[in-house]
Amino acid sequence: MAVPVAFFAVFFAYPVVAIVGRGLKADGVWQFGRIGEVLRRPDILDVLWFTTWQALASTALTLLIALPGAYVFARFDFPGKQLLRAVVTVPFVLPTVVVGTAFLALLGRGGFLDELAGVRLDTTVWAILLAHVFFNYAVVVRTVGGLWSQLDPRQEEAARVLGAGRFAAWRRVTLPALAPAVAAAALMVFLFTFTSFGVVQILGGPAYSTLEVEIYRQTAQLLDLPTAAVLTMVQFAAVGAVLAVHAWTVRRRETALKLVDPAQTARRPRGAGQRALLGGVLLTVLVLILLPLGVLVERSLDVPGGHGFDYYRALRSADASGGTFLVAPLEAIWNSLQYALVATVIALVVGGLAAAALTRRAGRLVSGFDALLMLPLGVSAVTVGFGFLITLDKPPLDLRTTWILVPLAQALVGVPFVVRTMLPVLRAVDGRLREAAAVLGASPLRAWREVDLPLVRRALLVAAGFAFAVSLGEFGATVFIARPDNPTLPVAVARLLGRSGELNYGQAMALSTILMLVCAVSLLLLERIRPDRSGEF
Amino acid sequence: MSTTSTTSTTRRTKQLAATAVAAALGVTALAGCGSSDGSASGSGGTKGSGSKTVTLVSHDSFNASKDVLKAFTAETGYTVKVLKSGDAGAALNQEILTKGSPRGDVFFGVDNTLLSRALDNGLFTPYEAKGSDRVAADTQLDAAKHRVTPIDTGDICINYDKKYFADRKLAPPTTFDDLAKPTYRNLLVTENAATSSPGLGFLLGTVATYGENGYQDYWKKLKSNGVKVVDGWEQAYNEEFSGSAGGKKAKADRPLVVSYASSPPAEVLYAKPQPTEAPTGVATGTCFRQIEFAGLLNGAKNEAGGKALLDFLISKKFQEDMPLNMFVSPVTKDAKLPEIFTEFGATVDKPATVAPDTIAKNREQWVQSWSSLVVK
Numbered sequence: 001m002a003v004p005v006a007f008f009a010v011f012f013a014y015p016v017v018a019i020v021g022r023g024l025k026a027d028g029v030w031q032f033g034r035i036g037e038v039l040r041r042p043d044i045l046d047v048l049w050f051t052t053w054q055a056l057a058s059t060a061l062t063l064l065i066a067l068p069g070a071y072v073f074a075r076f077d078f079p080g081k082q083l084l085r086a087v088v089t090v091p092f093v094l095p096t097v098v099v100g101t102a103f104l105a106l107l108g109r110g111g112f113l114d115e116l117a118g119v120r121l122d123t124t125v126w127a128i129l130l131a132h133v134f135f136n137y138a139v140v141v142r143t144v145g146g147l148w149s150q151l152d153p154r155q156e157e158a159a160r161v162l163g164a165g166r167f168a169a170w171r172r173v174t175l176p177a178l179a180p181a182v183a184a185a186a187l188m189v190f191l192f193t194f195t196s197f198g199v200v201q202i203l204g205g206p207a208y209s210t211l212e213v214e215i216y217r218q219t220a221q222l223l224d225l226p227t228a229a230v231l232t233m234v235q236f237a238a239v240g241a242v243l244a245v246h247a248w249t250v251r252r253r254e255t256a257l258k259l260v261d262p263a264q265t266a267r268r269p270r271g272a273g274q275r276a277l278l279g280g281v282l283l284t285v286l287v288l289i290l291l292p293l294g295v296l297v298e299r300s301l302d303v304p305g306g307h308g309f310d311y312y313r314a315l316r317s318a319d320a321s322g323g324t325f326l327v328a329p330l331e332a333i334w335n336s337l338q339y340a341l342v343a344t345v346i347a348l349v350v351g352g353l354a355a356a357a358l359t360r361r362a363g364r365l366v367s368g369f370d371a372l373l374m375l376p377l378g379v380s381a382v383t384v385g386f387g388f389l390i391t392l393d394k395p396p397l398d399l400r401t402t403w404i405l406v407p408l409a410q411a412l413v414g415v416p417f418v419v420r421t422m423l424p425v426l427r428a429v430d431g432r433l434r435e436a437a438a439v440l441g442a443s444p445l446r447a448w449r450e451v452d453l454p455l456v457r458r459a460l461l462v463a464a465g466f467a468f469a470v471s472l473g474e475f476g477a478t479v480f481i482a483r484p485d486n487p488t489l490p491v492a493v494a495r496l497l498g499r500s501g502e503l504n505y506g507q508a509m510a511l512s513t514i515l516m517l518v519c520a521v522s523l524l525l526l527e528r529i530r531p532d533r534s535g536e537f
Numbered sequence: 538m539s540t541t542s543t544t545s546t547t548r549r550t551k552q553l554a555a556t557a558v559a560a561a562l563g564v565t566a567l568a569g570c571g572s573s574d575g576s577a578s579g580s581g582g583t584k585g586s587g588s589k590t591v592t593l594v595s596h597d598s599f600n601a602s603k604d605v606l607k608a609f610t611a612e613t614g615y616t617v618k619v620l621k622s623g624d625a626g627a628a629l630n631q632e633i634l635t636k637g638s639p640r641g642d643v644f645f646g647v648d649n650t651l652l653s654r655a656l657d658n659g660l661f662t663p664y665e666a667k668g669s670d671r672v673a674a675d676t677q678l679d680a681a682k683h684r685v686t687p688i689d690t691g692d693i694c695i696n697y698d699k700k701y702f703a704d705r706k707l708a709p710p711t712t713f714d715d716l717a718k719p720t721y722r723n724l725l726v727t728e729n730a731a732t733s734s735p736g737l738g739f740l741l742g743t744v745a746t747y748g749e750n751g752y753q754d755y756w757k758k759l760k761s762n763g764v765k766v767v768d769g770w771e772q773a774y775n776e777e778f779s780g781s782a783g784g785k786k787a788k789a790d791r792p793l794v795v796s797y798a799s800s801p802p803a804e805v806l807y808a809k810p811q812p813t814e815a816p817t818g819v820a821t822g823t824c825f826r827q828i829e830f831a832g833l834l835n836g837a838k839n840e841a842g843g844k845a846l847l848d849f850l851i852s853k854k855f856q857e858d859m860p861l862n863m864f865v866s867p868v869t870k871d872a873k874l875p876e877i878f879t880e881f882g883a884t885v886d887k888p889a890t891v892a893p894d895t896i897a898k899n900r901e902q903w904v905q906s907w908s909s910l911v912v913k
Binding site: 022100201202204205206207217219220221222223299302303304310382386389390393394400401494495497498499500501502503504505506 | 592597598618620623624626627630631633634635638640641654729731732766767768769770771772774775781782783786796797800803804806807808809810864901908912913
């Protein structure tokens with residue numbers, strides 16, 4: 001437990017506390033009065049109100065749209081299911097700077113809805129809500145669907161044999177078993193939408209602002225650290241509360257359920273009703289997820305005078321004048337892969353040790369640590385990034401200009417995924433196996449290698465894959481520290497989008513498409529090695 | 538905050554520390570692959586003032602040709618390491634946060650809208666760069682103290698979609714007044730002045746033109762004339778503006794956008810095949826002039842290298858390299874603009890300006906009243 005605690009203390013808690021402290025301390029004295037001052041400002045109250053209600057609305061809408069999807073992915077077998085499950089997860093790990101552009105194409109002028117029904121939703125709150133569904137669809141499908149596929153359908157069938165109606169059987173048997181998973185998914189979606197940044201910035205226009213956007217504005221643009229500090233604390237409190245509830249539902253979910261192999265529960269859809277349900281879900285996925293991603297691909301191929309791979313070819317060279325990059329944009333892929341690999345290793349070591357510690361020990365302190373590990377998901381990248389600047393500036397830890405900072409920042413986001421994936425699997429390992437090995441004379445290391453490792457190997461791979469995909473897409477923290485001679489993919493995309501000219505725009509689309517494909521491929525590989533007992537994601 | 542000079546020992550300690558952290562996390566094997574691309578930890582130097590590396594901290598838009606950076610190394614023996622950190626505002630604020638213990642030696646990219654914030658925070662050590670007599674006088678806003686050196690200028694102006702106006706046989710607008718006329722209703726898209734530097738520039742242009750009392754009335758007119766505000770330049774230019782390459786693909790419907798006087802040459806340069814005429818034009822009566830400065834950071838570890846770099850930034854070689862890399866204009870009189878700039882770019886005779894002190898005093902209040910007027 002020492003390594004993960006030290007890691008979080010040095011690379012998360014210390015920087016965040018330092019930057020908040022910088023804002024709230026004047027001449028060495030804490031100015032807690034500022035909190036009330038800031039919270040009474042009408043513009044801040046507006047931000048708080050909007051942040052909360054849009055997160056609630058986004059969560060409700062996501063559940064409404066994604067729960068049928070969770071059912072279909074859990075209970076039905078259909079061709080291309082694995083591929084599709086990988087594809088719906090792609091948005092979750094794509095940087096919003098890419099997705100925002102794609103999504104505008106769907107909801108904006110001349111977009112799908114515009115041409116079909118003359119409806120334009122850009123800069124309305126609907127665009128934000130739908131984009132949140134787009135991003136978080138996979139959270140519900142994976143969390144709820146993962147459990148759903150392992151519930152023994154015979155229990156519901158038994159209830160029906162005993163005379164319960166179809167709905168009553170579902171309500172009495174399946175729903176209670178699913179409820180904690182639904183709650184957990186809802187809380188995760190709430191957490192992600194409550195702290196939404198890119199989506200709100202790109203699709204909401206300047207009229208809508210979430211806490212996260214406001215923290216960014218106050219810190220990076222205005223350098224109003226006191227206000228930023230207060231807002232960070234408010235967000236911290238809110239996220240902490242969400243995580244506390246989340247930890248509670250997770251514990252409840254781990255009450256014994258009779259779980260079965262998902263392969264036994266899924267079957268081909270039968271009858272008109274089931275086929276209609278499957279069709280409806282597929283249509284939703286098509287319109288809501290595949291279409292925006294497709295637009296991205298289409299634009300990357302849309303070269304003057306037809307379609308072609310010109311923009312992809314242009315990625316191979318740094319442009320003639322020196323241009324946006326000192327190296328060819330294509331090298332950003334290689335950079336990204338290297339960074340993501342290092343970040344994955346860090347996340348696996350830290351997250352794996354944390355999960356192991358959480359499995360072996362119990363108690364209030366440990367469960368608090370469990371929630372703490374999730375906090376990086378709810379703390380704004382700019383707070384962490386600026387915190388790095390003012391804390392990691394002295395020997396022995398002057399890392400501000402080193403490349404290791406990028407994977408460190410990415411690993412912060414990857415660790416929660418590793419922990420959440422590993423924890424259920426590790427908890428399922430029967431401790432008696434380990435004891436038996438020890439009795440037979442195995443050293444602890446050997447016991448771990450012979451007993452634990454084979455059992456958790458696949459979960460470890462899944463965790464690694466998720467950490468890898470999340471690291472690939474991480475943008476917020478990376479943009480502050482990525483070096484110009486080796487930008488990551490998302491940073492390269494953002495730089496290309498930041499310049500005029502057809503070639504730059506086309507290359508941005510081409511790079512986005514590549515990023516999307518890399519994410520999709522890593523997720524597809526995950527589908528193949530999913531453990532029997534799936535974790536939360 | 539105290540200014541500590543770093544000795545060779547601490548430098549090495551840092552590198553050791555970075556390696557130690559990497560090792561502790563079990564990534565030593567992979568660290569090798571990270572540093573093989575020339576990005577090893579530390580700034581590569583072994584001696585404090587005698588370091589052969591000079592670090593330039595800048596915003597994301599900084600670019601220079603490889604050849605030009607190599608020429609600097611050949612001339613002075615210093616290798617430039619560039620550290621980009623976010624947009625102009627964010628990059629400057631990070632410098633302010635780390636003042637006294639900066640990440641680099643020279644900061645490039647503070648403009649006249651943020652200059653006072655940098656100077657008030659005592660970010661820079663005065664240094665008069667060699668050759669500053671060649672720098673245009675109207676750009677030298679800190680001529681008395683030489684804390685900063687002007688490097689480039691850029692004009693924030695309305696860009697228009699030539700095809701749109703030609704198709705309708707309509708004259709494109711040329712002045713701020715024009716934009717409020719009914720002829721141009723619902724045609725303009727601009728950026729959020731609170732979050733975007735061209736957005737702020739355009740707002741300052743209207744303040745300069747209509748005065749601190751009149752600009753609000755002007756914006757009321759613009760608002761009732763259907764101005765659209767989006768958050769950043771990328772959306773305004775690539776998604777909303779019908780004249781840009783991105784906008785065409787996005788079927789954008791706003792033929793007027795707040796961008797730069799140098800955007801039309803970029804539309805030509807980054808098109809394949811290059812057109813004989815730029816698809817967009819510039820309304821030269823709507824421009825606000827940005828001047829970008831560089832300065833030697835207070836507490837720089839390599840002062841000598843930093844000074845050499847500042848000299849280099851206003852050398853003819855670098856000044857002539859800038860236009861096609863950053864799409865800005867040189868400040869030195871002897872630098873020639875590339876042909877693509879003179880042919881497709883616009884010359885702005887009387888750009889609007891506001892003094893940095895005035896901006897510093899009023900920026901917040903102007904942006905706030907603009908926000909409540911236009912955005913809410």
